[in-house]
Amino acid sequence: MTAWLPMLVPAIAGIATFALGKSRGRARNVVNLAAAAISIALVARLVVHAYNGTVISSTIPMLPGLGLGMSADLLGLLFATVATVLWGVTLVYAIGYMDHATDRARFFGFFALCIAAANGVALADDPLSLFIFYEILSLTTYPLVVHTGTPEALAAGRKYLFYALGGGAALLVGVAWLAVIAGQTPFTPGGALAAVSDRTAELRVIFALLVAGFGVKAALMPLHGWLPGAMVAPAPVSSLLHAVAVVKAGVFGIIRLVNELYGPELATSLGVATPLAILAAVSIIIASVIALRQDDFKRRLAYSTIAQLSYITLGTALCSPLAAAGALAHLAHHAVMKITMFFTAGSVYETLHVKKVSQMPGLARRMPLTMASFAVAAFALAGIPPLVGFASKWMLGVGSAQSGSVWALIVYVSSGALALGYMVPILTSALREGDHTPARGAESDPRMLWPIVTVGVLTVVLGLTAGLPGSPVHWAMTAIAPSFGGWTP
C-alpha cells in the first residue's frame, strides 16, 4: 500500500481543501503545506528503499484480469520527487501570488489533485494504470487553466481540453490494442513485449498511437499548440504546467514507453525510434527559433519549454544508455530551471505588471534577487557549466555521439546557442536603465521572492553536485541502467 501513498496524500489534501470551502484560508494553507511535507517524506522513504534494491509495489484488482498497479521504482520516483518537492515550493509561492485572487479553494484543491495524478502517472506499474492517471491529470488541470475566467482563458482552456482529450483517446486506443495482443504488460526495464515482438506492423501503429497520446503533453510538434496558449493561466499554474507535472507527465510517458514497454532494442529494430528522434530534433530547432523573437515573456518561455521537452524526447529516442539517462536527468533539471523562470515571470507581473521583455528596463535594479535567480536559470538553460543544465546537456551530447548520431549532438549544441540567443536579451533588457523606480525593502511579496531564490540556488547546487551519488544525474543513470542490460554507468 505504501506505493499508493504519494498519490493518495495529495488527493486527500485536495478533497479536504474543497471541504474546507472558501472562507477558511489559514486551515487550507496548513492542510496543503502539511500534505506536501508528508508526501515529500513518503517519497524520500520510497527512494531510500528503491536505492537499496527493494521496489515496493502493490496492485488493486479492478476488473477480472485487470489490476491497477503502483510500483515505486527509481525511474518513477525521480518524476514523483520532482513533482512533490516542487509542489511544496509552488504552494508557498502560490499562497503569496494568489493573496488577492478569488476562488482560492478551487485553485488549491485542483492543484493538489493534479499532483496526485502526476504521482499516479509516475508510479503507475503498467500502461493501463498510467493511462487512467494521465486522463485524471488532464481533467484536473483544466479548471486551473481557465481559473481567471476571462474569454482568453476560456479559449485557451478549450484548446487545452481539445488537445488533451484527443491525445487521451489516442492513448486509450493504443493501450487497449496492446492489451488485446499482449495482455497485461507491466513496465519492465528493457521491454515487456518480447513475447509478441513478431507482430511488427501492429506494434508500430501502437507505438505511433502512444507517442501521439504522450506527445500532446510532451508538446511534441505539431501537437504543441495548447502550450503557448495556456500561458494565460496564473503563474503558479504555468509553473505546474511547464515544470512540475503536466508536460513532464508527457515526456515521462515517452520514457516509460521507449525504455520499459518496448525497450530500446525493440524500438530500434522496429524502426520507430528514429522517426521519433527526428520529430523531436525538428521541434527543438523550430521552437527555439520561434522563441527568439517573442516579446511576451511567458510566451517566450513557453516556446523554450517546447524545445527543452524535445531534448528529453530526442535523448530517449536515441536508444543509447547515456542519452537516455541524460534525458531522464534533464526531466528533473529542466523542471528546476523552468520553475525559476515562471516564478520570475509571475512575480514581475504581479508586482509591476510587466508582461513583455520590452517593458523590462529597470527591473534588475528594482528586483535584483529575483532577476539574479532568473539569470542563473537562464544560463543554466543555455548549458553553461557548472550549472545544472550543462550536466544533462553534456550527457545528452555524449550519448548522441556514442550512438553515432553526431547530428543529434549538433542539434543539442545549436539549441544551446539559440537558448543563449533568446535568454540573454531578457537579461539585457532588464539590465538597461528604466523607469521602474527602486522601492525600499522587499522587492516583491517575500512568499514569492524566497521560493524564487530557493529554486535559483537549486540550479547552482544541483549543477555543482551533479557528479555525486544521489544527484539527479546519478539517480537517472541508476534508473536507466537496467533497460540497457549490461550497461554500467
Added chain:
Amino acid sequence: MTPVLPAGIGSLTFSLDETGTPFLILFAFLWTISGLYAFATTPAGERARLFAYFVPSALGGVTVALAGDAISFYLCFALMAIPAWGLITHVGTPEARRAGAIYLTLTAIGEAALLAALVIMAVEADSLALPVLAEAIGTSPLRDIAVALLLASIGLKIGTLPASGFLPLSYTYTPAGAASALAGASAKVGALAMLRLLPAGVMPEEWAYVVMALGMATAFLAAILGTLTTTPRAVLGYSSASQMGLILVAAGVSLTSVEAAPLAYGAIVAFSLHHGLAKSALVLGDDVVSRLTGSARTAALAALALPVLALVGAPLTSGFVAKYALKDAVHALHGTVPEAVYALLPWTAIGTAALMLRFFALTRERTAETRVSSPRIPIALWSLVLAAVALVVWIWPAQWNVHAIESALSPSSMWTALWPGLIAIAGWMALRYAPRSAQRLTGIVPPGDVLLGLAAAVTAADRWLAGRSRSRGVTARDERADIGHSLRAAERSAVAWTAASTLFVLLVLLLVALGTR
C-alpha cells in the same frame, strides 16, 4: 565509460603544465593590469556596472590556462567570453549595442562548435583529460568533423576571414582598460585552444594548406581593411585579426607534420606572448596619449613607438623573434603551398607597418580630452606593459629565441626585417601626392565590415518577412515584426490541421480496424 560522465565542480581538473605556463603568466599579467587601469579610469559611479562583467571574464580568462579537462576548459572559455559582452556594450550607445549583439551571436556559435567538438573528442578518447583528447581524435573516424568544428570555433575567436570584423567590433567601443584585456588576452585563448586541442601531424596536407591559405588571406585582407577604417581602436582590432591570421598559419603547419609541430607550437607561443603584450600596450597607450597635452603627450607618442616597432617585427623586438619562429615552422614543410606562404610571409609586414602608420596618425590627431582623474596611475600601468613588451620574449627560456637571437644580428636578417617597413613608409609618403579621391578612401570601412552588412541583412529580411505577413492580414499583436512571426503563422496552420484532423481520422480508422479483427 566513467571518464566521460558529466562532472560536478568537484571533478573539474586544473593543473599547470609546460604549455599552460606562458599563457597563465600572460593572461594573469594582462587581466590584472587591465583591471587596475579600468578601475583607475572608470568614474566611481560606473565601476560596479563594469566590474560585474570584468571580474567573471577575468576569472575565466586567467584560469583557462590551467584547465586540464574538456569541461573545465569549456567552462573557462564560456566564463570569459559571455560576460565580455557587458564590457563591449558598457558605453550603451547604439553602435556599442549592435557590436555587442554581433559579438554575442558569434560567441554563441563559437561556443556551440567548441562544445560539439569536445563532446566528440571525449567520446572518442573515452576520457576528459585534454592531452588525451587531442591524441585520440587523430585516429578516429570522426576526426574530420571534430577538427572542422574546432577550427570554426577557433577561427571565430581569433577573427579569421570572413569574421575579420569580430575583433574590431569587440575593442572599438569597449572602455580602454577592458579593451586592453580583450585585445591582449581574449583572442589568445584561441591560440591556447590550438595547442591544447588540435591534433598534431595527423591531418591530410590539403587541410593544412587550406588553413594556412586562410591565415595568409586574413593577414593581408585584415591589414587592408584596417588601413581603411576609422578609429585608432578599430585599426588595432584589424591589426589583431591580421596577426592572428599568422598564428593560424602556424596552426596549419602543426596539423599535418609531426616534425614541424614543435616548431609551430613554439611559434604560436612566441606570437601569443609578443602580440598579447604589444597589443595591450598599444590600446593603453592610445588612451594615455588622449589624456595628455604638451611635452608629456609627445613623450607618450614616442614611447608608443616601442610596441609599434615590435608589431612590425623590427630587429631586436619581440615581433622579430615571433616572426622568426613562424618562418622556421613554415620552412619545415615542403610543397608548393608552404613555399608560397614562406615567400609571402615577409610581405605581411608591409600590411602591419601600414596599419601602424595609420594608427599612429590617428592617435596623433586625437584631440586631448580633459578628464578629472590624474593620468599618473594610467601612465605607471602602461609603463609596466611597455617594460614587459621590451623584455619578456628575450628572457623567456625557449628554443625559438635562442635561434632568433643568434640570427638577429646578421645583416641579411636585419634587412629582411626592415624592408617591409620602409616600403610602407614610402607608400605613406607617396599617398600625400596621390589624388584626393584616393586619399578619401581612408575611413570607408566601419569597424566590423561584412559582419555589419550581415547583421543589417538579417534585420532587413526580418522586416520584409514581417511586412509580408502583416499585409496578408495577420495582426502582430504580441510578436515583434520578425521572422518568428511568419514561422508561427505557418506553424499555426500546420498545427490546426495536423493536431485536430489527423488524430481523429486515425482514431476512427483504428477503431474500425479493431472492431473488424
